[in-house]
Amino acid sequence: MSVIPDGRLADLSNEEISRYSRHLLLPEIGVEGQRRIRAAKVLIVGAGGLGAPLALYLAAAGVGVIGVADGDFVEASNLQRQIIHSSKDIDRPKVASARDKIRALNPDVNVAAIGVSLTSANAMEIIKDYDIVADGTDNYQTRYLINDACALLGVPNVYGSIFQFEGQSSVFYAKEGPCYRCLYPSPPPPGLVPSCAEGGVMGVLPGIVGTIQAAEVIKLIVGGNDSLIGRLLLFDAWKMKFRELKIEKDANCPLCGEHPTIFAPIDYERFCGLKKTADEKPVETITALELKARLDNGEKIQLIDIREPHERAIVKFPDAKTIPLGQMSRRAGELNPDIDAVFLCKIGQRSVFAIRALEEAGYAGRMLNLRDGVNAWARDVDKNLPQY
């Protein structure tokens, strides 16, 4: 069943028949399918690694209206994978760059450049104008927000997610199958999983996963049978393996289960544990300049570099003891609790995980987190070092 109602279909022009002939030749798409594609309105959330191939392939396919929502600006480090942006787009809004590329590729597409992040306050209003949403976000707040808003509005949510070499894709369509909450009732607590900014990502991975999402969008539009509803596709680009797992609808799902309790978008910062709770002991921090001053003073400090060897090879931190994050609890005995320990990583995020792991392992010494990590040292102290 197509998600595009028949009432919106109009005839194709001769130019369109030529342009989309390779679709028209497929009996699964044909003239009627192409008319549906042209009538379709698809919202892409996130103009990044996943959003780039999504936007390009959907534009090439002739999707009538493509909305792109993203509040970010193009940075040099995006260009390794976000192929909708170019070097000349650095510092431009991502949606402006995406809009230009879509228009150049296919001027018949009506592009809505939505230069803000989706929030609980605007998501329902934005999504209600679309037939399908493709989720190309990089954070749990927006992921649950999209899931909830789509289920509440009855819109299918074509999901993709990536990390390092691995991707996931599925279609969450609460009317016909499970939603993201049925699979993952709650997100990981912050401080347990590193982001791609820290963990890295192979550039072609979002190209593959985003293209899978684009294929699922087209199938929902033309009414393909075997969509990813109720199936989780796992992809490992390093082993070059696909796997498929079943996702069942959860009868207890608070959104799409038998006794729902969610009827409007909620506070996702709170849900994802991003608001500090009163009982949580804050981690002590130290700035790069403060650390430099203490070292220059000749103070005894244990510097602990929690990065892995391949990452230390990018920028070495002078005179630090190296204990990778993944070995922290079992190597706690190598630290001297009588001396202050300063933990460092790339941007000061995983070093917090290291401190939490040692707290749990019962380490009693004073622990400080190098704020903004080795990048801050390169920015404020040793300007000859690169930031990465």
Add this chain to the structure above:
Amino acid sequence: MAITILIPTALRAFTDRRGEVQAEGKTVGEAVASFAKAYPDIRRHLYEEDGTLRSFINVYVGEMNVKNLDGVDTRLKDGDTVTLVPAIAGGRV
């Protein structure tokens, strides 16, 4: 029972980068526990403070989620493969 546990990239920092580890157990709960014992740094990623498995990691035996079988009590056969499938959240960055 000899069980193979497949480790996703997101958790390989805690398994010395191994993508596949061997474990022992008659049930899913036992197999995961024997694996966590061998790699203690992964414990806090797998378990809540009360000892239940964290809800952002799904455990699959074959292509079935153990949530839809008998949970951690799901019986395993010799040679079974258990896959850990955590939530991941990259894409836009």
